[in-house]
Amino acid sequence: MVKELKAEVKKLNFYYGGVQALKEINLPIERRKVSALIGPSGCGKTTFLRCFNRMHDLYPHNRYEGEITLYPDNINIISPEIDPIEIRMQISMVFQKPNPFPKSIYENVAYGLRVRGTSKRAVLDEKVEKSLRGAALWDEVKDRLHHLAFDLSGGQQQRLCIARALATDPRILLFDEPTSALDPTATSKIEELIIQLKDEVTIIIVTHNMQQAARVSDYTAFMYLGEIVEYDKTDRIFTAPSNKLTEEYITGRFG
Amino acid sequence: MATIFEKELTDLKGMVLKLGAMVEKAISDSIKSLVERDSKLAADVIDKDPQVNALDVEIDEECIRLIALRQPRAGDLRLITTAMKITTDLERIGDLAVDVSERALELNEEPQLKPYIDIPRMTEIAQGMVRDALDAFVKRDASLARDVLVRDDLVDNLNWQVFNELLFFMIQDPKTVSRAVKITYVSKYIERIADHATNIAEMVVYLVEGKIIRHMAVPDDRKKD
Numbered sequence: 001m002v003k004e005l006k007a008e009v010k011k012l013n014f015y016y017g018g019v020q021a022l023k024e025i026n027l028p029i030e031r032r033k034v035s036a037l038i039g040p041s042g043c044g045k046t047t048f049l050r051c052f053n054r055m056h057d058l059y060p061h062n063r064y065e066g067e068i069t070l071y072p073d074n075i076n077i078i079s080p081e082i083d084p085i086e087i088r089m090q091i092s093m094v095f096q097k098p099n100p101f102p103k104s105i106y107e108n109v110a111y112g113l114r115v116r117g118t119s120k121r122a123v124l125d126e127k128v129e130k131s132l133r134g135a136a137l138w139d140e141v142k143d144r145l146h147h148l149a150f151d152l153s154g155g156q157q158q159r160l161c162i163a164r165a166l167a168t169d170p171r172i173l174l175f176d177e178p179t180s181a182l183d184p185t186a187t188s189k190i191e192e193l194i195i196q197l198k199d200e201v202t203i204i205i206v207t208h209n210m211q212q213a214a215r216v217s218d219y220t221a222f223m224y225l226g227e228i229v230e231y232d233k234t235d236r237i238f239t240a241p242s243n244k245l246t247e248e249y250i251t252g253r254f255g
Numbered sequence: 256m257a258t259i260f261e262k263e264l265t266d267l268k269g270m271v272l273k274l275g276a277m278v279e280k281a282i283s284d285s286i287k288s289l290v291e292r293d294s295k296l297a298a299d300v301i302d303k304d305p306q307v308n309a310l311d312v313e314i315d316e317e318c319i320r321l322i323a324l325r326q327p328r329a330g331d332l333r334l335i336t337t338a339m340k341i342t343t344d345l346e347r348i349g350d351l352a353v354d355v356s357e358r359a360l361e362l363n364e365e366p367q368l369k370p371y372i373d374i375p376r377m378t379e380i381a382q383g384m385v386r387d388a389l390d391a392f393v394k395r396d397a398s399l400a401r402d403v404l405v406r407d408d409l410v411d412n413l414n415w416q417v418f419n420e421l422l423f424f425m426i427q428d429p430k431t432v433s434r435a436v437k438i439t440y441v442s443k444y445i446e447r448i449a450d451h452a453t454n455i456a457e458m459v460v461y462l463v464e465g466k467i468i469r470h471m472a473v474p475d476d477r478k479k480d
Contacts, residue, residue, distance in 0.1 A: 237329075238329060238332070239328075239333065239465060240466075241329050247329050250328045251327070251329050251331045252258075252328075
């Protein structure tokens with residue numbers, strides 16, 4: 001089967017002011033697969049993830065070089081001509097700690113659509129239900145859609161954030177340590193969900209938990225000091241990595 | 256400083272080596288009991304087999320424990336899975352040494368058919384293969400493991416030679432059939448020991464290189480019957 005790419009990172013450099021945080025990164029992102037970024041703290045994996053939806057634009061003096069090409073449109077995500085707000089609709093992020101807005105469950109999910117100018121009740125209703133179903137939360141909240149999102153448990157709040165991200169029909173979903181604040185049961189629900197979601201959307205996940213990367217991802221990239229050391233199929237990385245540094249990190253000899 | 260897990264892996268290798276040493280001795284004692292017509296030694300090999308079986312189980316349990324509790328990855332994972340598979344082969348080699356000893360007990364009850372020449376040679380090669388395969392395991396030496404693979408053909412050829420020679424005896428004098436058949440069995444057991452050594456060597460290549468080379472290209476004269 002020919003690999004179909006959703007995005008491709010080409011010679012990406014990223015600078016926080018004068019400090020270079022990412023160096024010459026090249027990476028294919030396969031369509032409808034889960035790609036995991038692993039590496040020790042400070043290796044640049046979160047910095048890299050944030051490039052995909054232009055989060056770094058929120059602070060001055062941050063600078064991108066190179067390309068992240070989104071397919072099939074062939075647009076360069078990090079080009080200054082591209083509107084970061086629209087990019088964030090298409091490439092959504094789910095964060096470490098659940099961060100619902102101080103609004104109702106319904107309004108949390110509808111938020112992105114309203115920003116886009118959708119106000120028809122029927123359209124919103126349909127999208128909210130579809131997104132909540134997609135995030136495996138619908139059955140738990142369908143009778144209290146207008147309750148405050150903070151009434152939900154941590155795991156439910158995280159699934160609400162996933163529903164919120166899904167509402168704008170993103171092409172790529174970014175997960176930054178999505179389960180580090182959750183208990184094992186909530187964690188396995190999110191992991192199951194990630195695996196289900198790849199039928200519809202391309203996923204990139206940053207995780208400190210190597211077993212999580214092993215469980216959910218199809219491809220794994222090992223990062224160290226702002227560079228990609230090794231990228232391969234996840235089963236290969238976890239059974240027989242090619243690079244000695246990857247081997248040492250994977251087996252817990254450092255990091 | 257070695258972590259607890261690293262020490263556990265070193266201990267695991269030690270257990271596999273101990274099992275290797277036990278079966279190597281079983282091989283040489285079983286053949287010695289045949290060549291020197293020492294039935295007491297043959298009985299001794301048979302008596303010691305339960306120790307081999309017990310260590311086989313112990314290694315299996317340790318591997319399962321390490322997989323469950325340490326969630327090994329990459330080289331560590333390959334080491335543990337390799338240890339598990341190697342152990343199965345070593346245990347089977349132990350069983351074959353028992354089979355040799357049982358035939359020795361039977362053959363020692365009758366007059367010797369002929370001096371044993373090729374069988375000790377085969378045994379020496381097969382035993383060297385087991386030893387080197389285990390040495391390659393401990394040192395993670397893929398080239399030594401590949402060298403073991405090549406030697407399997409020598410043992411196969413000797414087995415064939417022994418068979419033809421005994422066939423000649425049997426055709427000449429039907430009274431030799433019972434003894435000759437038993438000796439061909441012994442020859443076959445040794446040939447199987449070399450096959451198990453080959454399996455071990457193939458696992459060592461996997462351990463070192465992460466490549467499974469089993470069943471890749473089996474030359475005609477290595478096809479199993």
